[in-house]
Amino acid sequence: MWRIRLLDHLVQAATWMAGGLLILTIVAVFYYLLAESRYAFTRKFPYGFRIALQSPDSEYRDEVSMDPTASLLATHREGTDELDDAEDATRLPPHEELASMQSLVTATAQTSDPAQLRADELFRDCMRAPKTAEQGERFLLLAFAMPSYTGKTMELAWEPDVAFEPEFAPYEFRLRLLRAPKGISIEPIEINLNQQPRGRITLPVWKAHSQQEWLNGYLFELEARPTTTTTVATLQQFFKPDWAPTILYARFGMLPLLLSTLLITLLAITFATPLGLAAAVYLSEQASPRIREWFKPILEILAAIPTVVLGYFGVVLVAPALQKLFGEALQLTSGRGLLATALMMTVFILPTVISLSEDALRAVPNSLREGAEALGLTLAECVRLILLPAAKSGLIAAVLLAIARVMGETMIVWILSGGTPVMPDFSSPSAALATLVKPTRAIPDTIAIEMGNVEFESPHYGHLFLLGLTLFVLTLFINLLGFAYRKRAQLQF
């Protein structure tokens, strides 16, 4: 007797331990994701503008960034400080030498205080260390002509540095004229570079006749004024539509990845739900016990196919078929993309949908089927009017659990997505088709691809964890909803 009781106690203890372990795991995963994603919030927000003084007929009018005389005012060199810059940057040569090279000059200094300007401490470019969202920055810029310049006017032209987009930096950028040269009367100039990221203003010509006179030229200031805190900025940027974490002006907008995950899931569930439901109805209401005996193990085998196999199956069969179908119209180099991924996801999730839906239908008591039949309902009417509504909670639970599984499934997207983050575009039928068939990049494969190469505890690393956290919260929420529906289904009868 006592032995049996001991056994009961042991079983109970094991049950509690297993449950506790499960909850502990969830909490631990959540905590870990949260803890590691804090490195996302150590990120800096680099920016850079190219500014050049040009003659009105300059060949670089529309591409300031190509102009060899342009100055780059930027904060993108990780790990440098102002002293390093002074050593690294190229100093402007002496007056005569410079005059032999170019007739219009922009020059910048390490200082941001006009009183500290010194003619022998001027540089073509100024690059400072990247800033957090709270840190402002000021750059000084001198602009003047050489005596040899013959034009009647000159123009200060600016544009964002290559691959920099002002909307990905949480600053308000202003270019303003601090001081015009003596003897030149000109309206005050202040330009908001966020609103006008590229442009040009005409200036009266002013010539410097000696190196010392450089300092008397037009004195501009580029100011970057913080608009928010790093935390807010990081989160704001996280929901922007561009993911390019490794370029100079890194972008951590995960919207394309999230939308891709959602689209793949939507497509896969749209394919799998009707198919799975039909199969489940057939199995639970129509199939003879013998067919069911055959079908169930087949389902289990299908559900047990490793996802890597499904992925390569997709590469070998589905992607080439899609390429054949759409290759010419869309100039595809491979059929990998959203649709290929969604199709294999359908195969991946179908056994689960069928199995769970069949369970849901079987949970409907037989007495309802008898009641329906005694009332003269045909099988189809019984399914439509009685069984599906009665099993609704269980069926919703099945679909929700399937959604959560598709969202988190990594291998299939990794192999089949094509690995290119793009924003879905449904503005026209051809754009929609391209969105569906062309390569994409979702959240799980992004984590899988990038985690291997990322610098440990860098902002990029933190952002990958932020992605993981997003996925985890999404799937956890959907799973919980699914369990709630399952609970409801169990309590119903």
Next chain:
Amino acid sequence: MMTAAVATPAKTAIRTEGLSVSYNGKPALKSVNIEFYENTVTALIGPSGCGKSTLLRALNRMNDRIPDAVTQGKVFVNGINIYDRGVNLTRLRREVGMVFQKPNPFPMTIFENVALGPRLHYGLRGRALEEVVEDALRKAALWDEVKDDLKKKSGLALSGGQQQRLCIARMLAVQPRILLMDEPCSALDPISTQKIEELIVELGKQYTVIVVTHNLQQAARISQYTGFLMYGELIEWGETRQLFERPQRQETEDYIRGRFG
């Protein structure tokens, strides 16, 4: 105590001829010949497992649901053998309604439970449908209890007795002429049982009612005719009073006097 009066036998509504049913080759009903009259309540009694439900379910071909069941013999409803090929099951079940031992309302509102049949079978909508539903609920003596939240309350939210009357209303709404009831009170409390019994007596005036019961007193209270089954055989059948007071066969006598099971 109410006692059902014996009416002069009316027309036959159902007649079986050599009706046998076996499950997996094991006979559960052996060559039964019985008649059920119009506007009469017939009770089927007998020990548990003797084939009462099997007989009842053979009368509207509910045994078709069971893959292992094999039925032989004939059942005439309005002169047509329902086991003939080409018989329309939907029509048969519109004609022959059924109520089960355990109330089985559908998981939908009270109104929907009752409206489902007539909407499907007769295409009724709107006012006409509501009238049929009200009429069925009134006949099932449920109207007064549910009329206020007809379209709000789920059929599952009713008490057991109310659920059973809802199932009776659901059956009546498709306008059958023959009602099959398989131990309709066995899952209910005494007060609900009494209500259903009164209802059966009332329905017996307009319908051919066949009630399976294992409760002899109940059979005596509600029926004009009774059939007694044992081991799958119809031992005897006839007017209830006669069967209870002057049984023809020893088995019947033993069973009624409580000398059996």
